[in-house]
Amino acid sequence: MRSGSTRGAVLAALLCAVAVLLLGACGREEAGRETEPSATALPWTLSAPTRSQITGAELGTDQRTVTITVEVPSGPNPCVRDLKANLTEPVGNTVPVQVTFVSPSGDRGSGCSRTATARARVKLPEPLGERELVVGYPGAVFTAEGARPPALRLCGDLGCTPPATGCTTGSYEQAVKAVNAPAHTFRNAEHCDGKWLVLDISWRTGPACDDPADSACTSQLGDRWFYKAGEAGWEPFFRTATGGCQAVQDREPAFPTPLCAPLEPLSPSLHPTHSPSS
Known part of the structure; x- marks a missing residue:
């Protein structure tokens, strides 16, 4: 009986070992399935x-x-x-x-x-x-x-009730926007009668410097634009660096002489090097 009991105990131990191995294999197989590559969900x-x-x-x-x-x-x-x-x-x-x-x-x-x-x-x-x-x-x-x-x-960039076309600060700001002027553009002079407008604008160029006395730090580019009043504000129609009336009145004979006669040519530092365009 003792020998039979011993053989039974050994057999039971072997069966348990086999069961553990089988279960372990199943577990590894399942784990392997979980680590197989899968499509990654897109992040919403x-x-x-x-x-x-x-x-x-x-x-x-x-x-x-x-x-x-x-x-x-x-x-x-x-x-x-x-x-x-x-x-x-x-x-x-x-x-x-x-x-x-x-x-x-x-x-x-x-x-x-x-x-x-x-x-x-x-x-x-x-x-x-x-x-x-x-x-x-x-x-x-x-x-x-x-x-x-x-x-x-x-509403537009100037709000729901943009300033009426005229000789006002808000109206000049609309005129600057109308020519797609560069950022940080500022106005040098305005000549206006409510129906026609001359606007000299300029912007800084050159390297960023700490010394405002250095001409390389204070150089400017600029434009002179001519406008006529329209339903939606000032409408640009001509650009030139020349003074006087000839150039603008060649383009628009109705432009009033009192607004253009006093105009001096823009200095070389205040206008682009390219030819004037309309």
Whole structure:
């Protein structure tokens, strides 16, 4: 009996060892399956449309429901989810709204290389009235003033009520913008009668220096622009570095002599080296 018991114990031990090995092998096989390469899910991240991607806004008949039209990523697979518009803290006479969505478009592998039009809706706590709707930051600004309902009017760089064309500081700023002048441009002189305008503008050039007495640090480039009043503000029609009236009146005979006769030629340091263009 003792010998049989011994053989039984040995057999049981062997069976246990085999079972452990089998279980271990299964475990390793399963673990191997888990470590096999698999397709990595694309990250979906919170995004917001830029100012240029906010293309329109409409005001509902209740004067409170606003529908905002935006351009969003598009592709062969889903590219946008959770598109929404939320009110943020009012500032002055404005109603700020932030549009957001979740998208994998930040990953090149998403295929979201095209755009599509989408709409997000938000309900204001009270009628919009004369307040301005600001969507995003920096925002696209809309107003009901001068709009064709149900659309709201998209305002320009000079705001919803730009300064009237005239001999005013705000009007001159609009004139500088109209010629796509470089950043940090400043006005040297204005000659204006309300219908016609001469504007001398210039901007710094050369190396960045600490010594303003060094001519290399204070050199400038500049332009002289001629404008006529238009419905949307000053409209540039001619540019030259020469003085007097001949050049501008060759282009526009109606330009008034009192505005151009006193003009001196721009000094070489104040105008570009390229030939004047219209």
